[in-house]
Amino acid sequence: MSETSALPGRPMPRAVDGPATERATCVLAPNPSLMTLEGTNTWILAEPDAELAVVVDPGPVDEAHLRRVVETVERAGRRVALTLLTHGHADHAGGAARFAELTGTPVRALDPALRLGDEGLGAGDVITTGGLELRVVPTPGHTADSLSFQIVADAAVLTGDTVLGRGTTVVAHPDGRLGDYLDSLRRLRSLTVDDGVHTVLPGHGPVLRDAQGAVDYYLVHRANRLAQVETAVENGYRTPTEIVAHVYADVDRAVWPAAELSVRAQLDYLREHGLV
Template identity: 30%
Template sequence: MAGIPPKPWPTGKAMQLEPLVRRVLAPNPSPYTFTGTQTYIVGLGDGCAVIDPGPDEKEHLLALDAAIGEEHVCAIMCTHTHRDHSPAAKTLAARTGAAIVGCAPLVIDSNLPRSDEAFDPTYEPDRVMEDGERMTGPGWTLTAVATPGHVSNHLCFALEESGALFTGDHVMGWSTSVVIPPDGDMGDYMKSLDKLYAREDRVFYPAHGEAVEKPRQLVRGMIGHRRQRENQIVRHLAEGPHEAADFVPKMYKGLDPKLHKAAEMSVTAHLIDLEQRGLVARSGDVWQTI
C-alpha cells in the first residue's frame, strides 16, 4: 500500500482526462481512500452520467454542481455501496431528477472489525445493472462489467467509445483492493481479475489513485501478487497450525501497525478460499493444512 502523496491535491476541481471524461476528487482522504474518492463525469455537453458520486458532503456536492453546470444528468451510477462511493447518489438524484443505476443494494450488519468503509444503508437504485447491460446517453455508452470480490455487488463500467474502464475499488494503481469476509470473497476476486485480464481496455480509471495506462500489465502483477501471498500462507501452515493474526508479522514485515487488521483480514480471505478448495481446514480460529 503506497503512502499518500504530499499536498496539494486537486480536491474539488474538475479535471478533463479525455474528451468524454472529467474527474472530481472528493475531500475524504484516508489510509484506505488515498487522496479521496474520485467521481467521474462521462459526457460532452448534451447529457452526462456521474459515476461513484462519493460521500454526501456539502463541499463535494458543490464541486459536482460546478463541474456539471447546466448539463442534463442522465444517470447516477455506482460501482458498489461502500460509504465513500454511493451516499451522494440520493442527494444528487433529488437535485437533478436523474435515475440511480448500477450495482445492487447491499448492507452488511456485522460485529466483525472492518478496515475499509462501512456499507451505505441509504442506497436505493432505480435500476440494477446486470453483467453486460448498457446505459446510454448522447455520444456515450457505459457497459456494466460484474466484478465481485472486493464486495459481492461490485461493478466496473466500460466506456465503449474510448476503451476506458471505470474500475471502482476492484483495481487501483496505488494499492491492491481490500477483500474482507464475509462479503468480500478472494475466490471471486481472483476470477474477476482474470476477467479483466482477458479484456483489452485502453485505460483504467479507478476510484482512488491515478489512471492506469497499462491495465493488463497491472492486472497480471496483481494476480501474481495474490498467488504469492497464497503460497506464503501454505508454506507457513506446513510449519504447523496458525491463527490468522500469526501470519501478519511473518508476511508483512515492517507494516504500519495501523494496517495490521487489514492484513489479517486479507489473510483470512485467502484462508477461506483455500478452505473452499479443500486445501486447508480450521478448528475455531486455528487453521492447518489437510
C-alpha cells in the same frame, strides 16, 4: 479501499482532479486516508458534445463535494442524467441519495438496497446516455456487489475498488471472496486483450495507462500473497492476526486491519480448495 499503499518499485503519480480521457473527468473527494489514498474519485462521463452526463460514485456524504460535482457538470454546459455505483461502500455510495436529490436523477446499482428508481444494473447491461456507451462488467470479489464500467469509445474501464491507481485492494471478507476476485481480475484482463482496453480509471488513486500491466501485477501479487499465507499456515501460524503480522510485515501497520480481511478471504479460499 486499499490494502497496501504503494506498488513496490513503481513511480508514485498522484490522483487526477480534472479531465482524464476524452469522456471522463474526475472530481476528487476530500476524504484522503491510508485506505482511500488521496480520496474517492467521482467520475463524470459524457460524450464531448453531449448535453447529458453520467456520474459514477458520487462519493461520501460531503455536501461541498457533491455540489462541486454538480457545478463541474453545469460548467461544461451539461446536466446529470444518471448516477451509477461501482459498489456500496460509504466512501463511494454514501452521498448517492443526497446527490440524487440535488440532480433529480435515478441511482442504479447492483444491490437493490442502493437503487433509487426502478432500474438496477446487471452483467451484460449496456447503458447509453447522451450517445455515451457504457458496458457493465461484473467484478465481484472486493465486495459481492462490485461492478466495473467499460467506456467503449475511450478504451477505458472504471474499476471502483477492484483495481486501484496505487497499491492493492482489500478482499473485504466475508462479503468479498478471493475466488470471485481472481475471476474478476481475469475478466478485466480479457478486456485488455479482446477489447483493447488500455486505461484504468480507478476509484482511488491515479489513472493507469497500462491496464494490462496493472491487472497482471494484481494477479501476480494475489498469487504471491496466497502462497505466503499457505506457507505461514504450514509453518504453524494459525490465526488471521498472526498471519498478518508475519506475511504483511512490510506493510504499514495502520492497514493491517484491512489486510486481515484479505487474509480471512485467503484462508477461506485455501480451505475450499483443500489446501490447508
